Amino acid sequence: MKSFNARFYGNPRVYLGLIWLAAVVIVAVFAGVFAPRDPFAIVGQPFLPPGSEGFLLGTDSLGRNVMAGLIHGARTTLMIAVLSTVAAVAFGTVLGALAGYYGGIVDDILMRLTEFFQTIPWFLFAIVLVAILSPSAMNLVIAIAVVSWPPIARVVRAEVMAVKAREFVQAAVVAGQRDMGILFGQILPNTLSPLIVTGSLMVATAILIESALSFLGLGAPGQMSWGFMIGAGRSFLRDAWWLVTVPGVVILLTVLAINLIGEGLNDALNPRLADL
Amino acid sequence: MSDPVLDIRDLHVALPAWSDRRHAVKGVSLQVNPREILCIVGESGSGKSIMGKSIMGLLPAPHVHADRGQILFEGRDLLTLGADQMRAIRGGRIAMIFQEPMTALNPLMPVGRQIDEVLEVHTELDGSARTARVRALIEDVHLPDPDRMMRSYPHQLSGGQRQRIVIAMALALEPALIIADEPTTALDVTTQAQILHLIKELQRKHGTSVLFITHDFGVVAEIADRVAVMRQGEVVEEGPADDVLVRPQHAYTQALVAAVPGLNPRGRPAEVAPPLLEIRNLVRTYRASGGLFSRGGREVKAVQSVSLSIPKGSSLALVGESGSGKTTMAKCVIGLERPDSGDILLDGQPMTGISRAQMRAFRRDVQMVFQDPFASLNPRQKVGEIIAMGPVIWGTPRPQAMAEARELLHLVGLQPEAADRYPHEFSGGQRQRIGIARALAVKPKLVVADEPVSALDVSVQKQVLELLDDLRRQFGLSMLFITHDLRVAATVCEEIAILQRGVIVEQGSTAEIFANPQHAYTRSLLDAVPGRDWISGLPAAE
Numbered sequence: 001m002k003s004f005n006a007r008f009y010g011n012p013r014v015y016l017g018l019i020w021l022a023a024v025v026i027v028a029v030f031a032g033v034f035a036p037r038d039p040f041a042i043v044g045q046p047f048l049p050p051g052s053e054g055f056l057l058g059t060d061s062l063g064r065n066v067m068a069g070l071i072h073g074a075r076t077t078l079m080i081a082v083l084s085t086v087a088a089v090a091f092g093t094v095l096g097a098l099a100g101y102y103g104g105i106v107d108d109i110l111m112r113l114t115e116f117f118q119t120i121p122w123f124l125f126a127i128v129l130v131a132i133l134s135p136s137a138m139n140l141v142i143a144i145a146v147v148s149w150p151p152i153a154r155v156v157r158a159e160v161m162a163v164k165a166r167e168f169v170q171a172a173v174v175a176g177q178r179d180m181g182i183l184f185g186q187i188l189p190n191t192l193s194p195l196i197v198t199g200s201l202m203v204a205t206a207i208l209i210e211s212a213l214s215f216l217g218l219g220a221p222g223q224m225s226w227g228f229m230i231g232a233g234r235s236f237l238r239d240a241w242w243l244v245t246v247p248g249v250v251i252l253l254t255v256l257a258i259n260l261i262g263e264g265l266n267d268a269l270n271p272r273l274a275d276l
Numbered sequence: 277m278s279d280p281v282l283d284i285r286d287l288h289v290a291l292p293a294w295s296d297r298r299h300a301v302k303g304v305s306l307q308v309n310p311r312e313i314l315c316i317v318g319e320s321g322s323g324k325s326i327m328g329k330s331i332m333g334l335l336p337a338p339h340v341h342a343d344r345g346q347i348l349f350e351g352r353d354l355l356t357l358g359a360d361q362m363r364a365i366r367g368g369r370i371a372m373i374f375q376e377p378m379t380a381l382n383p384l385m386p387v388g389r390q391i392d393e394v395l396e397v398h399t400e401l402d403g404s405a406r407t408a409r410v411r412a413l414i415e416d417v418h419l420p421d422p423d424r425m426m427r428s429y430p431h432q433l434s435g436g437q438r439q440r441i442v443i444a445m446a447l448a449l450e451p452a453l454i455i456a457d458e459p460t461t462a463l464d465v466t467t468q469a470q471i472l473h474l475i476k477e478l479q480r481k482h483g484t485s486v487l488f489i490t491h492d493f494g495v496v497a498e499i500a501d502r503v504a505v506m507r508q509g510e511v512v513e514e515g516p517a518d519d520v521l522v523r524p525q526h527a528y529t530q531a532l533v534a535a536v537p538g539l540n541p542r543g544r545p546a547e548v549a550p551p552l553l554e555i556r557n558l559v560r561t562y563r564a565s566g567g568l569f570s571r572g573g574r575e576v577k578a579v580q581s582v583s584l585s586i587p588k589g590s591s592l593a594l595v596g597e598s599g600s601g602k603t604t605m606a607k608c609v610i611g612l613e614r615p616d617s618g619d620i621l622l623d624g625q626p627m628t629g630i631s632r633a634q635m636r637a638f639r640r641d642v643q644m645v646f647q648d649p650f651a652s653l654n655p656r657q658k659v660g661e662i663i664a665m666g667p668v669i670w671g672t673p674r675p676q677a678m679a680e681a682r683e684l685l686h687l688v689g690l691q692p693e694a695a696d697r698y699p700h701e702f703s704g705g706q707r708q709r710i711g712i713a714r715a716l717a718v719k720p721k722l723v724v725a726d727e728p729v730s731a732l733d734v735s736v737q738k739q740v741l742e743l744l745d746d747l748r749r750q751f752g753l754s755m756l757f758i759t760h761d762l763r764v765a766a767t768v769c770e771e772i773a774i775l776q777r778g779v780i781v782e783q784g785s786t787a788e789i790f791a792n793p794q795h796a797y798t799r800s801l802l803d804a805v806p807g808r809d810w811i812s813g814l815p816a817a818e
Contacts, residue, residue, distance in 0.1 A: 167652035171714065174610055175666040176639035189656040 017260030092152025100160030371446035388426025497807030593765035596775035649707035660695030705736035
C-alpha cells in the first residue's frame with residue numbers, strides 16, 4: 001500500500017488545486033500589502049477596461065479598482081467560508097457523535113431535529129436567517145453554519161455507529177473508561193477521514209452561499225466580497241463585461257481548487273481496491 | 277502412473293512494486309495426478325491462495341500477475357489462454373469451492389435454478405434432462421428432500437447445506453479438477469467433518485482430482501493423498517500424506533506439526549480452591565423488535581439457565597459451536613451485556629442487578645482478551661498508551677503506568693520499545709500479545725478470553741497459548757476461555773463446559789470428559805476433531 005503522502009501529492013489535480021488555493025490564501029492574508037488603499041475608494045475614471053494604465057483589471061462604474069476589490073474580497077469570502085465551516089463541523093460532529101454513540105431515544109430526537117433542518121430548502125432558509133438577523137459578517141457565518149451542519153451530523157453518526165462496534169471500543173469499556181473519554185478519545189479519532197473530506201468540500205459550498213447572499217445584497221456591509229462585486233456589476237454586463245466575469249471566474253477557480261483538493265483527500269484517505 | 281491432470285512448472289507470481297516482497301509465489305512446481313487429493317498447507321502469507329487463484333485465472337490483474345512458469349492443464353498452458361477459452365475451462369473442466377458459501381451463491385435465486393444455470397450454459401441438455409440431473413446432484417451431496425431443496429433460497433439453508441450446494445454446482449459438469457480453497461474454515465467442527473467426508477466420497481465416486489488448500493494439519497490428515505507444505509511462496513516439502521504427517525523431513529514442517537494442539541487433556545489441580553466466579557441460572561434472550569406496524573418480535577434464547585463456577589487460580593473452557601451462546605455468556609460476565617435473569621458473583625459479590633456506576637467497580641477485576649487482534653487495538657493510539665490506559669484510568673500516575681506497560685511488553689515477549697509504535701506495525705500474533713498485556717495491566721482477578729487464538733496461524737497459536745498459560749500461573753489468575761476448538765480447550769484448561777444452543781450439556785474436568793464423554797453431543801464434537809486418529813498417534817508434547 002502506498003503511503004498517504006504518495007497518494008495525495010502524487011495526484012496532479014491536487015497540485016493544481018493547492019497552487020491556486022495557496023495563492024488565494026496568501027493574497028487574502030496580506031491584502032493590505034498587495035492593495036494598501038480602501039477597495040471602496042474611487043481611484044480613477046469609471047469603466048476603464050482591463051489592461052488600462054495602472055488598473056490591471058480595470059475599474060467599475062464608480063471608478064473603483066477591480067483588482068483591489070478582488071484582493072480584499074478574497075479575505076472576506078474566505079474568512080466567512082472557513083469560520084462557518086468550522087462552526088458547522090463542530091456542531092454537526094458533536095450532535096452526530098452523541099446520536100451515534102448513545103442510539104435509542106437520544107438518536108431519535110437528534111436525528112429528527114437534523115431532518116427538520118434538512119427539509120427546509122437551505123438557500124431560502126439562509127436568506128431568511130440573514131434577513132431576520134440583519135446582514136453582517138457574523139450573521140452570515142451563523143446563517144451558513146446553520147444550513148450546513150446536517151450532512152456533517154449524518155456522516156459522523158454513521159461513522160461513530162460503525163466504529164462503536166469495533167472491539168477496541170469494547171476494550172475501553174472493559175478498562176473502565178467513561179463515556180466521554182471513549183467517544184472523544186477512542187471513537188472520534190477514527191472517524192476523521194470522512195470528516196476531513198466532507199469538511200473540505202463544505203468550504204467550497206460556503207463560498208458559493210456567501211457569494212450568492214452578497215449578490216442579493218445580503219452580504220456584510222462595508223466589506224468588499226466577490227459576490228458583492230458581481231451583484232454591483234450585473235447591470236453593466238453588456239458595457240463592462242469584466243465587472244461580472246473577473247470575480248465570477250475567481251469564484252469558479254477557487255471552488256474548483258477546493259473540490260480538487262477534497263477529492264484528492266478522499267482518494268488518499270479511502271483507497272479503493274481498484275486503485276491498488 | 278498416467279500423466280498428471282495439472283502440472284505447475286516453476287510458477288512465479290509477482291506482487292505490485294510497493295508491497296513488502298517481490299513475489300507471492302516463487303518457483304513452485306507441483307503435479308496433481310488423476311484421482312488424487314493434493315493438499316497445499318501453509319500459514320497466512322505462504323502464497324497458497326494466490327496459487328489457487330492463478331490456476332483459475334482469478335488474480336487481481338494487472339498488479340498481481342504470473343511473470344514466469346507454466347500451468348499445464350490437459351496439455352494447454354492456462355497462463356497463455358484468452359479470456360473466452362479460460363471461461364470455458366473454469367466452468368467445465370476446473371471447478372472451484374470457496375471458503376464462504378454464502379458469497380458464492382446468488383441470494384436472489386433458488387439454489388436448484390443456480391445449478392441448472394451451470395448446465396444450461398455449458399451443456400446441450402433440455403429442460404427435463406437438466407432437472408433430473410440437478411436432482412441427482414442434490415441427492416449426491418446427501419441433502420434431504422431434493423425437491424424442496426431445489427426451490428430453497430440460499431438464506432433458508434444452513435452453512436453446511438450451502439457448502440453442499442456449492443459442491444453440487446462444482447460437480448455438475450464432471451470437472452477433471454476441483455480447487456477447494458479452505459472450504460471448511462467457515463464451518464463448525466461437526467459440519468466440517470461431514471463436508472470433508474463428502475468431498476472425499478464424491479472424489480472417489482467421480483474420479484475427480486482435488487487441489488485442497490488449507491491451513492489446518494488436522495484437515496490434511498483427514499483428506500489428503502499427497503501434501504505440499506508452502507512457506508513464503510515456496511514449497512518446502514512434498515510427499516505422500518503418511519510420510520509428511522508422520523515423518524516430516526523439513527524443519528518447518530516439523531515445527532508446524534509440533535504446533536498442532538494435541539488431544540492430551542491436562543490434569544486437575546489437587547486441591548480445590550473456593551470459587552472466584554459463580555454463575556447461577558443465567559438467562560439472556562434477544563428480542564428483535566417487530567418495527568412500528570407489527571406486534572411482537574422474534575425471540576432468540578441465546579443463554580438458557582446456565583450455571584457454572586470457576587475456582588480461584590483455575591481455568592474453565594466454554595466450548596461450543598456457532599450460535600451456542602458462548603460469546604453472550606462472555607459478554608455477560610464482562611458486563612458488556614445485561615443478563616435477563618440469574619446471578620453472576622465475583623468473589624461472592626453480585627455483579628448483576630446493580631447500577632452502571634456500581635458495575636464500574638468490577639472493571640478492574642475482570643478483563644478481556646478479544647478474538648480479533650486487528651479490531652481490538654485502536655489504530656490511532658500507541659501501544660504503550662493502549663496498555664497504560666486502564667491503570668491511568670484507575671489512578672496510577674502516567675509515568676509509572678508507562679513504565680509498567682514496558683515491563684508488561686517484556687513479559688509477553690515483545691521489546692519494551694514497542695510501546696512507542698502503532699498497532700499496524702505488528703503481526704497478528706504480536707498484536708494478540710499486546711492485547712494480553714493490556715488485560716493484565718490492571719491486575720485483574722479473572723480474565724475472559726474470547727477465542728483469543730482462532731484468528732492466528734497454528735504456530736503462533738501455540739506460542740500465544742503457552743504465554744497465556746505461563747502468565748496465568750505467574751499471576752495466579754482465573755480464566756474463562758471461550759473456544760469452538762476442543763483441542764485448544766484441552767491444552768489450556770483444567771475444566772470444560774460444553775455448551776449447545778444456550779444449555780450446558782456436559783461439564784467436568786478435561787481429563788474425564790476426554791476419557792469418558794457422557795453426552796452424545798460431546799461425543800460427536802470429539803469425533804469431529806479433524807485428523808483425530810493422526811493426532812492421537814503423535815508423540816505427546818512435553
